[in-house]
Amino acid sequence: MRKPVSIAPAQGPLAVFLPGLGAVATTLVAGVEAVRRGLAKPFGSLTQLATIRLGRRTDRRSPPIRELVPLAGLDDLRFGAWDVFPDDAYQSAVHAKVLDRALLDQLKEPLSAIRPMPAAFSPDHVRRLDGPNVKKARTKRELAELLREDIRGFMKANGCTRGVMVWCASTETYLRPSTVHAEPGALERAMADNDPAIAPSMLYAWAAIQEGIPFVNGAPNLTVDVPALQQLAVRRGVPIAGKDFKTGQTLMKTVLAPMLKARMLGLEGWFSTNILGNRDGEVLDDPGSFKTKEVSKLSVLEHILQPRMYPDLYGHFEHKVNISYYKPRGDNKEGWDAIDIVGWLGYPMQIKVNFQCRDSILAAPVALDLALFTDLAARAGMKGIQEWLSFYFKSPMVAEGLYPEHDLFIQLTKLKNTLRHLAGEELITHLGLDYPAG
Numbered sequence: 001m002r003k004p005v006s007i008a009p010a011q012g013p014l015a016v017f018l019p020g021l022g023a024v025a026t027t028l029v030a031g032v033e034a035v036r037r038g039l040a041k042p043f044g045s046l047t048q049l050a051t052i053r054l055g056r057r058t059d060r061r062s063p064p065i066r067e068l069v070p071l072a073g074l075d076d077l078r079f080g081a082w083d084v085f086p087d088d089a090y091q092s093a094v095h096a097k098v099l100d101r102a103l104l105d106q107l108k109e110p111l112s113a114i115r116p117m118p119a120a121f122s123p124d125h126v127r128r129l130d131g132p133n134v135k136k137a138r139t140k141r142e143l144a145e146l147l148r149e150d151i152r153g154f155m156k157a158n159g160c161t162r163g164v165m166v167w168c169a170s171t172e173t174y175l176r177p178s179t180v181h182a183e184p185g186a187l188e189r190a191m192a193d194n195d196p197a198i199a200p201s202m203l204y205a206w207a208a209i210q211e212g213i214p215f216v217n218g219a220p221n222l223t224v225d226v227p228a229l230q231q232l233a234v235r236r237g238v239p240i241a242g243k244d245f246k247t248g249q250t251l252m253k254t255v256l257a258p259m260l261k262a263r264m265l266g267l268e269g270w271f272s273t274n275i276l277g278n279r280d281g282e283v284l285d286d287p288g289s290f291k292t293k294e295v296s297k298l299s300v301l302e303h304i305l306q307p308r309m310y311p312d313l314y315g316h317f318e319h320k321v322n323i324s325y326y327k328p329r330g331d332n333k334e335g336w337d338a339i340d341i342v343g344w345l346g347y348p349m350q351i352k353v354n355f356q357c358r359d360s361i362l363a364a365p366v367a368l369d370l371a372l373f374t375d376l377a378a379r380a381g382m383k384g385i386q387e388w389l390s391f392y393f394k395s396p397m398v399a400e401g402l403y404p405e406h407d408l409f410i411q412l413t414k415l416k417n418t419l420r421h422l423a424g425e426e427l428i429t430h431l432g433l434d435y436p437a438g
């Protein structure tokens with residue numbers, strides 16, 4: 001037995017702050033309320049359903065994850081949100097059309113009680129949106145201070161001593177890291193100077209970190225993926241994680257591509273296209289926001305297939321990703337992948353994938369797990385980038401100089417070994433040589 005990490009208990013209510021009260025956020029909140037009332041099951045959530053093997057296979061110990069490590073219970077979550085639109089969570093969920101009206105009507109009371117606080121918003125960073133529920137201030141720095149006041153006010157009103165923030169707002173336009181993002185002082189000066197390189201998501205992240213609250217980035221925005229906020233998170237002892245929830249097509253890609261590489265099958269091309277008709281799709285129809293998403297989606301294959309190490313197999317493949325806004329589909333995204341692979345002696349083969357998914361149904365349990373795991377990380381004294389949560393992201397954040405791990409099953413092993421480490425259990429190497437033979 002190893003020494004367990006000291007973890008503060010998950011005592012009292014946990015504030016879950018959601019910038020963006022749209023499809024994903026309302027599906028998360030309504031889902032938690034439905035599960036709490038026994039109306040539905042939390043499929044898709046490791047924290048609620050998954051078990052974890054401990055010790056040797058012959059030990060037959062596989063408790064649920066939530067019994068191995070102390071996680072906040074669903075009854076203890078208190079949801080607070082910001083949005084550009086004033087709709088409460090019930091109205092917004094009805095608008096999003098992800099969940100059936102019959103289920104939403106049973107949850108009308110708790111959902112109607114969640115009213116979004118005015119957003120820190122800028123149309124320069126999300127072009128396809130324009131709503132009235134926005135904060136006004138002279139500078140971005142002042143906006144961020146107002147967000148801090150919101151956080152403190154909400155925590156006090158709800159008797160919370162801990163909180164987490166999960167970005168569920170729209171994808172912002174593409175932003176490159178620059179000198180203003182290099183260190184906390186430069187970032188704060190740029191906030192005071194209203195520098196265009198400071199996106200609203202950075203203000204939320206800055207406010208959360210300053211308040212000692214873990215920040216999770218569910219979108220592909222730059223946000224906390226800059227040295228300034230990473231340094232600040234380490235300095236303040238706060239976990240951060242990102243970016244871009246790994247849900248539909250990229251989830252499939254990070255399962256299929258490792259299979260090709262594991263078997264040394266070559267790749268000539270991978271064409272991915274999607275249609276979706278929700279508000280996220282509308283925002284992604286803007287080329288600036290799409291560019292942010294595209295960069296996030298494209299990086300996956302390069303990292304998994306390592307073309308430099310395997311130039312014959314992966315040196316020249318073509319990778320294309322399209323997202324088309326097509327209103328009739330709403331949140332029910334349909335994705336197609338046409339994959340041209342190459343086998344023994346260079347003979348070509350094809351794989352076709354048609355994934356008819358539901359975007360927010362896949363994303364909500366991911367957001368829930370991230371909220372619970374980053375709260376656990378904070379109580380365990382973990383700070384800065386939480387690479388063990390890469391499992392949940394399309395573009396996992398990593399420490400400087402490391403390449404991200406994209407293979408879903410390596411990510412899962414990493415996540416589970418981190419939990420074993422926290423609980424003082426042996427890490428599992430799958431070596432298996434010390435079992436008695438025969």
Ligand SMILES: NC(=O)c1ccc[n+]([C@@H]2O[C@H](COP(=O)([O-])OP(=O)(O)OC[C@H]3O[C@@H](n4cnc5c(N)ncnc54)[C@H](O)[C@@H]3O)[C@@H](O)[C@H]2O)c1
Nearest residue numbers: 020022023024083119169170171219245247279280359363
């Ligand atoms: N659903 C998925 O499978 C999935 C996967 C990966 C990433 N994401 C990302 O999650 C995010 C949310 O997706 P969604 O489908 O819920 O989108 P959505 O459009 O339904 O909701 C986003 C909400 O954010 C609000 N918003 C925009 N800017 C804001 C700001 N500065 N402050 C507060 N609110 C703001 C919008 O008004 C909108 O209500 C998107 O960025 C999306 O790209 C979703």
